[in-house]
Amino acid sequence: MFSFLVKRLLQSIVVLIAVALIAFSLFKFVGDPINNMVGQDTTLDEREALRERLGLNDPFHIQFYHFISNAAVGDFGISYRHKVPVSDLIAERAPATLELSIISALLSVIIGIPMGVYTAIHRSGFISRSFMGLSLVGISLPTFLIGILFIFLFGVILRWLPTFGRGEVVAIGWWTTGLLTWSGIKSLILPSITLALFQMTLIMRLVRTEMLEVLCTDYIKFARARGLKENAVNFGHALKNTLIPVITIIGLQLGLVMAFAIITETVFQWPGMGMLFIQSIEEVDVPVMAAYLMMISLIFVGINLLVDILYAYVDPRLTIDGGAKHG
Amino acid sequence: MTLLATKNICIGFPSRHGMFVAVKDLSISVEPGEILGIVGESGAGKSTVGNAIISLLQPPGKVISGEVWFNGQRIDNLSVEQKRRLRGKKIGMIFQDPQTSLDPLKTIKQQLVETIDLHLRLGRKGSEQRAIELLEQVGIPDPKLRMLHYPHQFSGGMRQRVVIALALCGEPELIIADEPTTALDVSVQKQILDLLRKLCIEKNVGMILVTHDMGVIAEVTDRVAVMYNSQLMEIGVTQQILGNPQHPYTRSLISAIPRPDKRIERFPLVTYIEDVIEPEDEFDLSCHWLGRSRDFSMQVAEDGTILQVENLCMRFQISNSIFKSKRRYLDAVKQVNFSIKEGETFGIVGESGSGKSTIARMVTGLYQPYSGAVHFLGKEISAINHTPQVLAYRRQMQMVFQDPFSSLNARMRVMDIVAEPIMFHKLASSKEEAQQIVLDLLKLVGMSDDAYAKYPHQFSGGQRQRISIARALATRPRFLICDEPTSALDVSVQAQILNLLKDLQQELNLTMMFISHDLPVIRQMCDRVAVMQHGQILELAKTEQLFTDPQHSYSKHLLSLMPKLDMLTQRSQKTDLQALHG
Numbered sequence: 001m002f003s004f005l006v007k008r009l010l011q012s013i014v015v016l017i018a019v020a021l022i023a024f025s026l027f028k029f030v031g032d033p034i035n036n037m038v039g040q041d042t043t044l045d046e047r048e049a050l051r052e053r054l055g056l057n058d059p060f061h062i063q064f065y066h067f068i069s070n071a072a073v074g075d076f077g078i079s080y081r082h083k084v085p086v087s088d089l090i091a092e093r094a095p096a097t098l099e100l101s102i103i104s105a106l107l108s109v110i111i112g113i114p115m116g117v118y119t120a121i122h123r124s125g126f127i128s129r130s131f132m133g134l135s136l137v138g139i140s141l142p143t144f145l146i147g148i149l150f151i152f153l154f155g156v157i158l159r160w161l162p163t164f165g166r167g168e169v170v171a172i173g174w175w176t177t178g179l180l181t182w183s184g185i186k187s188l189i190l191p192s193i194t195l196a197l198f199q200m201t202l203i204m205r206l207v208r209t210e211m212l213e214v215l216c217t218d219y220i221k222f223a224r225a226r227g228l229k230e231n232a233v234n235f236g237h238a239l240k241n242t243l244i245p246v247i248t249i250i251g252l253q254l255g256l257v258m259a260f261a262i263i264t265e266t267v268f269q270w271p272g273m274g275m276l277f278i279q280s281i282e283e284v285d286v287p288v289m290a291a292y293l294m295m296i297s298l299i300f301v302g303i304n305l306l307v308d309i310l311y312a313y314v315d316p317r318l319t320i321d322g323g324a325k326h327g
Numbered sequence: 328m329t330l331l332a333t334k335n336i337c338i339g340f341p342s343r344h345g346m347f348v349a350v351k352d353l354s355i356s357v358e359p360g361e362i363l364g365i366v367g368e369s370g371a372g373k374s375t376v377g378n379a380i381i382s383l384l385q386p387p388g389k390v391i392s393g394e395v396w397f398n399g400q401r402i403d404n405l406s407v408e409q410k411r412r413l414r415g416k417k418i419g420m421i422f423q424d425p426q427t428s429l430d431p432l433k434t435i436k437q438q439l440v441e442t443i444d445l446h447l448r449l450g451r452k453g454s455e456q457r458a459i460e461l462l463e464q465v466g467i468p469d470p471k472l473r474m475l476h477y478p479h480q481f482s483g484g485m486r487q488r489v490v491i492a493l494a495l496c497g498e499p500e501l502i503i504a505d506e507p508t509t510a511l512d513v514s515v516q517k518q519i520l521d522l523l524r525k526l527c528i529e530k531n532v533g534m535i536l537v538t539h540d541m542g543v544i545a546e547v548t549d550r551v552a553v554m555y556n557s558q559l560m561e562i563g564v565t566q567q568i569l570g571n572p573q574h575p576y577t578r579s580l581i582s583a584i585p586r587p588d589k590r591i592e593r594f595p596l597v598t599y600i601e602d603v604i605e606p607e608d609e610f611d612l613s614c615h616w617l618g619r620s621r622d623f624s625m626q627v628a629e630d631g632t633i634l635q636v637e638n639l640c641m642r643f644q645i646s647n648s649i650f651k652s653k654r655r656y657l658d659a660v661k662q663v664n665f666s667i668k669e670g671e672t673f674g675i676v677g678e679s680g681s682g683k684s685t686i687a688r689m690v691t692g693l694y695q696p697y698s699g700a701v702h703f704l705g706k707e708i709s710a711i712n713h714t715p716q717v718l719a720y721r722r723q724m725q726m727v728f729q730d731p732f733s734s735l736n737a738r739m740r741v742m743d744i745v746a747e748p749i750m751f752h753k754l755a756s757s758k759e760e761a762q763q764i765v766l767d768l769l770k771l772v773g774m775s776d777d778a779y780a781k782y783p784h785q786f787s788g789g790q791r792q793r794i795s796i797a798r799a800l801a802t803r804p805r806f807l808i809c810d811e812p813t814s815a816l817d818v819s820v821q822a823q824i825l826n827l828l829k830d831l832q833q834e835l836n837l838t839m840m841f842i843s844h845d846l847p848v849i850r851q852m853c854d855r856v857a858v859m860q861h862g863q864i865l866e867l868a869k870t871e872q873l874f875t876d877p878q879h880s881y882s883k884h885l886l887s888l889m890p891k892l893d894m895l896t897q898r899s900q901k902t903d904l905q906a907l908h909g
Binding site: 218224314 | 383413442
């Protein structure tokens with residue numbers, strides 16, 4: 001187990017450095033940040049001085065080295081636009097995004113898995129057929145369209161729910177949460193459902209396919225032949241065996257949910273990291289973009305590691321030490 | 328009182344093209360303490376009978392007509408819930424493959440306790456106690472500890488014992504065993520059959536044993552039902568059916584079983600089966616492409632040795648570690664030496680895990696030997712690194728694999744499958760020539776002309792194995808390695824394939840390395856045999872010598888495990904006598 005962890009951690013570091021390199025070199029081509037920072041009447045000399053001060057005149061590898069060595073201790077520099085440290089900016093925005101994506105990930109798992117199990121067991125029932133039909137909508141409609149439809153239906157016509165912002169938030173230390181106020185919860189409903197819909201349908205379809213496969217295996221047939229009750233067979237034996245591939249996908253999707261949050265946050269004017277990222281792209285705010293990408297890749301790598309450890313926990317055959325085989 | 332009786336049951340699978348009837352008008356009965364065998368080849372409907380009795384037919388299959396009576400109660404018209412209550416409690420079932428019959432994510436204890444508590448309501452403690460007793464009964468040593476293990480920590484035979492323990496949890500009165508020993512080694516098969524027999528006698532349990540193996544039938548059953556093409560051919564006391572079969576199908580089926588007791592030139596075919604196409608030798612091989620332009624430029628050694636294997640070793644790493652001392656290895660093949668002369672058939676026999684297939688894979692170059700050398704046609708091929716040179720040798724050596732279902736690419740047409748090696752080695756000058764060769768090859772292995780445009784899934788197992796053989800012959804090899812070529816096939820098909828291999832060997836002067844766990848087949852096919860265990864050759868002898876006078880204790884042990892077909896021998900003696908008198 002230990003050597004496995006060490007190996008995975010080393011791999012993760014390589015991945016992170018690669019992401020940093022690609023991100024950093026891409027940003028060299030998005031435009032000149034100085035143009036957006038200074039006014040019309042700044043002289044060329046002043047611009048050059050600023051350039052020198054920000055280290056933009058250094059060769060690429062020196063800049064990259066500075067970036068990496070600072071990033072390693074959590075210092076992503078100062079935002080060109082906001083003129084405050086990037087880490088402060090992200091810390092301010094992160095709770096909004098994390099709350100949104102975790103709630104929608106939970107929604108998609110809590111609703112998606114039972115729906116998948118149900119449609120697998122009652123394969124040709126009316127309800128499962130309608131689930132399957134609806135899930136097509138969830139998979140094929142793009143997130144922003146669903147978001148706009150929701151805003152139109154629940155915000156404009158029915159006027160039930162707010163359509164933008166986080167509502168009232170409560171600060172607990174540096175973390176701000178909308179879960180403790182009524183208006184915060186109401187504001188969370190539409191964006192989290194919008195964000196969850198795609199994942200939910202994906203998980204449902206995946207669970208259904210895997211479950212159908214598991215239900216055809218010999219051990220399920222043997223469990224039935226022993227006279228076990230349907231529920232014991234379906235939930236005790238079949239579901240657990242279904243979960244292994246599902247865990248992988250859920251892990252990957254959790255990362256995607258955070259990345260996809262960009263679109264949802266834009267549609268619902270959600271003050272999270274995604275919005276911050278979009279604004280930084282418009283303003284060529286390189287430190288913020290770089291920090292955001294690094295954070296997302298760190299989350300991806302972390303989740304993957306967690307999934308691998310979970311695997312060994314769920315499936316005894318995968319214990320990394322490989323339990324002694326007896327005759 | 329009769330334990331179980333089926334009265335004229337018909338089982339059908341409705342489909343878009345109408346009803347497919349899997350079992351027609353079947354009437355069988357089982358008494359308590361009796362073992363009834365159901366024997367037949369694949370597709371005969373024998374497993375369907377078992378599944379129908381326990382009402383686990385794969386949907387949309389259903390019993391169309393007829394009745395099933397259990398202990399004087401009609402059970403085929405019960406409700407779903409009532410049927411479930413019968414399962415496990417009154418009727419238990421054992422499946423073929425112990426590798427897949429157990430839930431891989433739960434410990435043996437969890438699975439046993441769950442089932443016992445459901446049927447006997449003993450509570451947690453009581454169920455645990457009962458589970459230990461059951462495991463002891465089926466012969467699992469140290470059950471208290473082993474119970475905590477997961478299925479993958481048991482060997483195949485042990486797993487089948489666990490499966491039997493699970494089937495016994497509800498103390499059923501009838502057990503349906505569907506090919507319970509087919510996936511197991513001979514020695515384990517014997518233990519499991521003995522165990523089943525013992526349980527039937529001790530607990531007065533009735534059993535239906537579904538199998539394709541006449542040896543198993545002869546060994547343990549009291550009565551036997553022979554099925555062919557969804558119908559019952561005949562049913563009666565085992566000795567009578569095997570010793571003096573009345574139905575022509577039974578007769579030809581029995582004659583097709585490889586004889587363990589003496590060597591015969593050709594296998595009698597099951598003539599009752601309709602789709603046999605005997606290869607017509609219309610073309611003369613000596614002037615045909617296949618026979619004519621074979622590459623004999625590479626000479627065999629003076630004494631005729633075509634393949635020589637020296638101190639061959641193979642080791643697999645089973646657990647990795649940064650520290651060398653902590654790495655663990657499995658020595659699959661240890662210091663193996665043998666040589667094969669041109670034109671002979673060299674057999675390797677042993678139980679699973681003995682390293683037979685690993686040797687084949689090292690000889691063909693699929694595995695790189697850990698140490699040792701493979702000399703082929705006087706050259707150490709395991710040491711050549713230069714690709715074109717290796718190819719020239721590889722072309723002379725081809726392999727036929729065990730499983731005809733996975734060894735053919737499902738997305739390629741038969742034409743392309745067989746032509747691939749020809750095109751790869753540039754053996755034909757044009758596509759048209761290659762096509763003609765493929766057609767001839769298919770004809771040679773007894774396939775009809777229209778086969779070449781079809782896909783593998785359109786063929787039966789035996790036909791697919793013929794295609795594999797055609798593909799192996801397509802490079803005009805001198806050396807053919809057959810790795811369990813017939814163990815996935817029915818007896819009747821096995822007879823055809825083995826005959827085909829014998830014919831081809833004679834016509835093309837092939838040398839063969841024949842790997843099998845099936846001693847009777849080895850006896851019929853091979854000139855010399857190596858007996859392997861734990862990666863080592865224990866005995867290497869002429870086939871007849873091995874079978875009449877085995878030297879090593881393990882060889883003796885293996886030979887003693889061969890299912891006794893005494894009843895068949897008696898019959899043949901009888902017919903021999905009749906022939907004498909007639």
